[in-house]
Amino acid sequence: xxxxxxxxxxxxxxxxxxxxxxxxxxxxxxxxxxxxxxxxxxxxxxxxxxxxxxxxxxxxxxxxxxxxxxxxxxxxxxxxxxxxxxxxxxxxxxxxxxxxxxxxxxxxxxxxxxxxxxxxxxxxxxxxxxxxxxxxxxxxxxxxxxxxxxxxxxxxxxxxxxxxxxxxxxxxxxxxxxxxxxxxxxxxxxxxxxxxxxxxxxxxxxxxxxxxxxxxxxxxxxxxxxxxxxxxxxxxxxxxxxxxxxxxxxxxxxxxxxxxxxxxxxxxxxxxxxxxxxxxxxxxxxxxxxxxxxxxxxxxxxxxxxxxxxxxxxxxxxxxxxxxxxxxxxxxxxxxxxxxxxxxxxxxxxxxxxx
Numbered sequence: 001x002x003x004x005x006x007x008x009x010x011x012x013x014x015x016x017x018x019x020x021x022x023x024x025x026x027x028x029x030x031x032x033x034x035x036x037x038x039x040x041x042x043x044x045x046x047x048x049x050x051x052x053x054x055x056x057x058x059x060x061x062x063x064x065x066x067x068x069x070x071x072x073x074x075x076x077x078x079x080x081x082x083x084x085x086x087x088x089x090x091x092x093x094x095x096x097x098x099x100x101x102x103x104x105x106x107x108x109x110x111x112x113x114x115x116x117x118x119x120x121x122x123x124x125x126x127x128x129x130x131x132x133x134x135x136x137x138x139x140x141x142x143x144x145x146x147x148x149x150x151x152x153x154x155x156x157x158x159x160x161x162x163x164x165x166x167x168x169x170x171x172x173x174x175x176x177x178x179x180x181x182x183x184x185x186x187x188x189x190x191x192x193x194x195x196x197x198x199x200x201x202x203x204x205x206x207x208x209x210x211x212x213x214x215x216x217x218x219x220x221x222x223x224x225x226x227x228x229x230x231x232x233x234x235x236x237x238x239x240x241x242x243x244x245x246x247x248x249x250x251x252x253x254x255x256x257x258x259x260x261x262x263x264x265x266x267x268x269x270x271x272x273x274x275x276x277x278x279x280x281x282x283x284x285x286x287x288x289x290x291x292x293x294x295x296x297x298x299x300x301x302x303x304x305x306x307x308x309x310x311x312x313x314x315x316x317x318x319x320x321x322x323x324x325x326x327x328x329x330x331x332x333x334x335x336x337x338x339x340x341x342x343x344x345x346x347x348x349x350x351x352x353x354x355x
Contacts, residue, residue, distance in 0.1 A: 011042040011069065012344060013098075015059050015089045016076040022050045025208065026238035028153055028262060029076060035154075035337050041344070044070050046089075056085050063092035072099045072347055077123070079112035087123050094126060099347050102127045104148070107257040107280035108181070110140040120144065128347055134260035136281025151343065153262050154336035157329060160242035160269035165249050165321040167314040168273055170194060170201035172307070173248035175241070175263045176255065178205075178213035183277075185213070185220050186254040186300050192224040193304035198311060202229050203252075206236045206244060245270045250307055255279050256297045265331050268292075268324035273317055275306045291324045 016029035033043045046062035049055040061067055063075075073093040077086045086102070093100050102124065113120040124130055124145040131151040132138045138148045172191060176182040184205065191203040203226075205217065214232065221227040236244045245251065251267035253276035260281045267274055274292030276282050277299070288294040293309065295302035310317045329335075 011044070011071045012036060013044045013046065013062055013070040013073045013093075014076075015046050015063060015073060015086070017055075018045045018048045019050060020238075021048060023208070024235055024237060031154075031156075032340070035333055036340065036344075039337060039341060041341075042070075044068050056088065059085060059089045060092045063089040063096065063098070065096045065098070070098065072101065072128075072344065074101045074103060076103050076105055077109070078106045079108040083109075083112060083116070083120075087119065090123060090126060099128045100126065101343070101347070102130045103151075104130065104132045104137045104141065105259065107255070107259045109137065109259075111257075113141065113144070117144075129343065131343070134281035135284045136259060149343070151339055152331055152336060153260060153265065154333045155262065155265050155269055155328070155331050157269055157332040157334075159239065160266055160328075161246045162269065162271040162325050163246065164271050164325065165273055165317050168249040168310045168317045170198040170250070170307075170311055171248040172201065172203040172250050172252055173206070173245055173267075173272070174203065174252045174254065175206040175236070175245065175267075176253070176261070177207050177210045178217065179210040180213055181255065181257045182213075183254045183256050183298065184217050186298065186303065187252050188217055188220045188224060188226065188230065189300040190252060190254075190304045190307060191229060192226050193300065194307050194311075195226060195229065197308060202231070204231045204233055204244075204248065206233050208235050241266055242270060245272060248272060250275060250310060252303065252307075253277060253282070254303070255282075258282050260285050265328055269328035269331075271321045271325045273310050273320050274324055275303055275310070277303075285327075286324075290320075291327045292320055 014029055014033050017027055020026040036043050047055045047058040049058045075086050075089050090100055121144045130145050130148045132148050133153045138150050174187045178184050194201045221230045245267055251272040251274045253264050258280040277297040278294040279297050286292040293306040
């Protein structure tokens with residue numbers, strides 16, 4: 001990116017969660033902030049506050065300009081309570097005369113919008129630009145905002161060691177939050193079925209417990225007689241995700257509701273063979289039979305059969321592994337950051353730059 005482009009882009013406030021200092025989980029917003037700063041943009045962040053009421057107040061005050069000047073607010077929009085926080089921050093930014101970019105997130109957002117259409121439509125209409133990380137969300141909200149741009153989530157490809165799987169071993173890995181929307185119990189059921197033909201099969205599950213689903217998985221593993229084949233490895237630091245995934249050969253994504261999960265992109269970048277449900281925007285990322293194998297949400301039998309296909313068909317395994325890595329390269333920061341720079345720079349007339 002040229003020096004002129006960096007200088008002509010506006011100072012940016014990112015309104016999202018920056019809580020890695022509390023829970024150790026680095027968010028995509030933190031990566032984006034760091035990349036923009038490397039490109040020469042001044043970035044303000046909100047919020048690093050863990051206590052929810054105080055976090056909301058911090059976001060609104062930052063958007064109002066009380067915590068430092070900025071020109072453009074980039075606000076993450078999720079469903080549920082987080083939507084109303086984004087709404088409040090956008091209102092404060094608009095009252096302060098700032099430009100607003102909304103970033104849509106989450107597989108549940110279309111369902112939420114159906115219940116709160118007026119509020120969602122008003123928020124989208126008030127923004128200077130709206131972006132979505134996938135064609136799935138772009139299409140879901142096209143009726144409310146026809147000019148939504150697709151700007152995918154990015155990954156640092158250097159952090160994900162790639163090995164094309166010539167022949168998959170029954171080493172399975174799962175990486176999400178333990179929450180019912182991601183259906184982690186299904187991964188346990190898949191393992192149990194695979195072990196009927198491959199007794200050496202193992203499963204490693206990474207992620208924080210969000211709603212008690214971790215305890216349910218432990219009970220399920222014991223009940224199915226596979227407790228000794230499952231390792232619950234907890235939260236893996238962002239900088240270690242690539243190495244953790246690379247130890248496996250097959251990545252399971254069991255979500256009932258999804259958008260374009262970064263964890264799947266990370267697995268593809270490592271060359272893992274991906275077996276996923278076709279929930280939400282996943283088919284926009286993984287084409288069945290091209291970059292991975294897809295099954296219906298909740299179909300543990302179908303997912304187990306897909307895993308067995310990979311284990312017993314080396315040519316299929318190699319083809320999917322290579323195609324997955326090739327697809328992941330489209331999501332490298334080298335490709336995505338210039339698009340962010342173009343977007344931010346387009347929202348203000350270029351400022352005069354003195355020699």
